[in-house]
Amino acid sequence: MFSIGDFARLGRVSVRMLRHYDAIGLLVPVVVDPVNGYRRYDADQLRRLNRVIALKDLGFTLQQVQAILDDRVDVAELRGMLRLRRAQLEAQLEADAARLVGVEARLRMIEREGRMNTEDVVLKQVPPVRVAELSATAAGYGPEHIGPVITPMYPELHQRLAAAGVAPTGPAIAYYEPAPGGTGDGEPVTVHAGIPVTSGPGTGTGFTVVDLPAIPAAATIVHHGPMDDVMASIQTLARWIEDNGYRPVGYHREVYLEYSPDQADQGVTELQIEIVKD
Structure with a gap:
């Protein structure tokens, strides 16, 4: 048998953790000396310890771990718990991946600061x-929120247009507004x-036809590359707007002159911001 210190080293855990597991009945020593209280463990208990750590790393509480290991959870319930945890981990991975993309885009933008070429901005x-459109809600206005929402909408919209016999007449357009009840400032x-x-929809088409109004004055710039990096172009527009005594009105529009989800790095997008004299 092993002392608590030796067992902790073999199991790659702390002595404090083993004492806690003992206190809650999760991993009880084989022997506890009645005189000095020293705990003794045997090698077979490493198997239970390994399962405790594995289940805890999956996100289960210690109470859930104990119920699983003591066979107080049937197979169907355990399967459901594992599937739920898998879904949670997958969602977390997707969120972390999106956050990483956003961080990388911000770093690239910071590296390009001071090299903004406002000569590329065109006032027009x-x-x-008239557009046929689908709408959805994103958690925020950042590319990491917008991208996953808008990307699948265009293939779906093309399918619905084809089913309705409506032909596209120009490049895709995206525009944004605050979600109902929000201001759009860090909100949905x-x-x-x-x-x-050119034509309106028939019945049951699954899309909406909207007439977007003219923009009397728009500061525009052509953005090259993936939309994850769009903030650099937007900040170039912001610099031009400020330098020329204008202020923006609402959100910008995006006109996807050339864009394919499979070749996002080769995209060509015109950004349009409605402006008025400050």
Whole structure:
């Protein structure tokens, strides 16, 4: 048998943790000396310790771990617990991956600070346009929130247009507005994925036709590359707007001149921000 210190080293855990497991009945020593209280463990108990650590690392509480190991959870319930935890871990991985993409984009933007070329900004009028669109809500206005929401909407919209016999007449357009009840400042945003059309919908098409108004004055810039890096182009627009005595009105529009989800790094997107004199 092993002392608590030796057993802790063999199991790669702390003595304090083993004492806690003993106190709650999760991993009880084989022998406790009645005189000095020294705990003794045997090698077979490493198997239980390994299972405790594995289940705890999966996110189960110690109470749940004990119920599982003591066969107080049947197979069906355990399967359900594991599936739920798997879904939680997958969601966390997706969220962390999106957060990492956002951090990398911000770092690239910081590295390019001071090299903004506002000569690429064009002031122009944007004519009205009729679009067929789908709408959804994103958790925020950052690319890490917008991208996962808007990307699947365009293939779905193309399918619905084809089923309705409506032909696109121009490149896809996205625009945004605060979600109902919000201000859009760090809050949910309504995402509109649109495709220009000339005709209105029939019945049961599964999309909405909207007439987007003209923009009398828009500061525009053509963004090259993935939309994860769009903030650099937006900040170039911001610099031009401020330097020329304007202020923005609402959100910007995005016109996807050339874009494929499979070749996002080769995308060409025009950003349009409505402006007025400050």
